[in-house]
Amino acid sequence: MNRVIRIACVLLTLALVLRASADAKRPNILVIVADDLGYADIGAQGQEKDVRTPNVDTIAKAGVRFTNGYVTCPVCSPTRAGLMTGRYQTRFGHEVNPGPNTPENFGLPLDQITMGQAFKSAGYTTGAIGKWHLGFKTEMMPTHRGFDEFYGFLGGAHSYTEVTAGKIAKNSVLRGEKPVESVTYLTDDFGREAGDFVDRHASEDKPFFLYLAFNAVHTPMQAAEKYLDRFKEEPDKKRRTLLAKLSALDDAVGVVLGKLRDHKIEDSTLIFFISDNGGPTGSNGSRNTPLRGFKGQVFEGGIREPFCIQWNGHIPAGKVDDRTVVSLDIFPTALAAAGAEKPENVNLDGANLLPFLKEGNKDVIHESLYWRFGPQWAIRDGNMKLMHNNPDGTMLFDLGKDMSETHDLASAQPDEVKRLKAKYDEWNSKNIAPLWHDSREGKRAANGKASDAKGEADE
Numbered sequence: 001m002n003r004v005i006r007i008a009c010v011l012l013t014l015a016l017v018l019r020a021s022a023d024a025k026r027p028n029i030l031v032i033v034a035d036d037l038g039y040a041d042i043g044a045q046g047q048e049k050d051v052r053t054p055n056v057d058t059i060a061k062a063g064v065r066f067t068n069g070y071v072t073c074p075v076c077s078p079t080r081a082g083l084m085t086g087r088y089q090t091r092f093g094h095e096v097n098p099g100p101n102t103p104e105n106f107g108l109p110l111d112q113i114t115m116g117q118a119f120k121s122a123g124y125t126t127g128a129i130g131k132w133h134l135g136f137k138t139e140m141m142p143t144h145r146g147f148d149e150f151y152g153f154l155g156g157a158h159s160y161t162e163v164t165a166g167k168i169a170k171n172s173v174l175r176g177e178k179p180v181e182s183v184t185y186l187t188d189d190f191g192r193e194a195g196d197f198v199d200r201h202a203s204e205d206k207p208f209f210l211y212l213a214f215n216a217v218h219t220p221m222q223a224a225e226k227y228l229d230r231f232k233e234e235p236d237k238k239r240r241t242l243l244a245k246l247s248a249l250d251d252a253v254g255v256v257l258g259k260l261r262d263h264k265i266e267d268s269t270l271i272f273f274i275s276d277n278g279g280p281t282g283s284n285g286s287r288n289t290p291l292r293g294f295k296g297q298v299f300e301g302g303i304r305e306p307f308c309i310q311w312n313g314h315i316p317a318g319k320v321d322d323r324t325v326v327s328l329d330i331f332p333t334a335l336a337a338a339g340a341e342k343p344e345n346v347n348l349d350g351a352n353l354l355p356f357l358k359e360g361n362k363d364v365i366h367e368s369l370y371w372r373f374g375p376q377w378a379i380r381d382g383n384m385k386l387m388h389n390n391p392d393g394t395m396l397f398d399l400g401k402d403m404s405e406t407h408d409l410a411s412a413q414p415d416e417v418k419r420l421k422a423k424y425d426e427w428n429s430k431n432i433a434p435l436w437h438d439s440r441e442g443k444r445a446a447n448g449k450a451s452d453a454k455g456e457a458d459e
Helices: 002-025 054-062 076-085 115-121 186-201 225-231 237-262 327-338 414-428 440-447
Strands: 028-034 064-070 125-131 149-153 208-213 269-275 304-310 319-326 368-373 376-381 384-389 393-398
Touching (some): 028 237, 054 269, 054 304, 076 327, 115 208, 186 208, 186 237, 225 237, 237 269, 319 327, 368 414, 384 414, 393 414
Parallel strands (some): 064 319, 125 208
Antiparallel strands (some): 376 384
């Protein structure tokens, strides 16, 4: 009997050692999301000389920058719903932003599994910092959707200098579920909180998952003087404020990356950087060069984003990849890196990018991507893109030759229009009707103005 007990103890010890070894090899996961950032608004994109984002650029230089990186919607909340679940948000009705008449039950449906829940179940410490925009009700808050910690706000927009967004108490800055008493400059605060999260969890015997979602560079156009002073040569006030807000975001990213380096865990951290949609160029001074369109449209300027991944020693460094990827890929890629199973009975729409990033792999990652946003829709199939909006009708573009979408080929290639529309319809048949509507969304595409919808701070 004693021999049996000894063997059992040895086996138990071995199991614990193997588990500890597995935990040591599992990477931390850091997902950084900017808000309303234009395609040209990071230095690594090389489009605008006045942009200074040295810290964000290090992610691209140490990893992979995708030139054809997309999100699933041209506005904030639906994109976040897709990213957080790894599923097209139209699968579960989270199609548009909340609006002034949206019912109180707005939010990510409770039957959808979040990245927070998946990584918490996988043994990770989980944190969410910044903008949530996935529901105000208690059961929809980050702390009820798989996150151990939360510091941020629940709505769609927020003052950078006040605890509440105007008079909207439900959109106060929270720690957990309780309002904080004050803020300094919100972008700085998010960077500080993220750095503190890394400090507290870097030495734990289990990895962490941190979702860091800035509200920069979303309106309102508020910038601290120390950042404005960096761009005294810029004569345009709106552009100067945008550059200052962007510089603050970059500094905050630098704080977090610096903490990873201080704790010598940068090499064991998988890092993603993306924006939630294209820049609303008219309202915040962002730029989507050389793309057509802006936030709220399914033209490239509304849905094609800076998209960078870093994991030192595991994926190439300094690589520019022209293959098509989408924000839905973040969830399955992170799961694969962690050696974690996908949530049970959940069909993820994204792809695990890790096999595609191996040296010499040139396989197509996504044959097709799709968008449905109220009256607007689009499909990208290879380099061909078919899209529809109300003022312009149905248009066809060859993005391989015309990334700026200047030459509509619809009338010249009716068979291609028919083929792509049939493929879109097949995909769309698996979606459901929106759970709520926002009449402002159709106006964005129709009025030709790159501006935020009024009242977004109320969301």
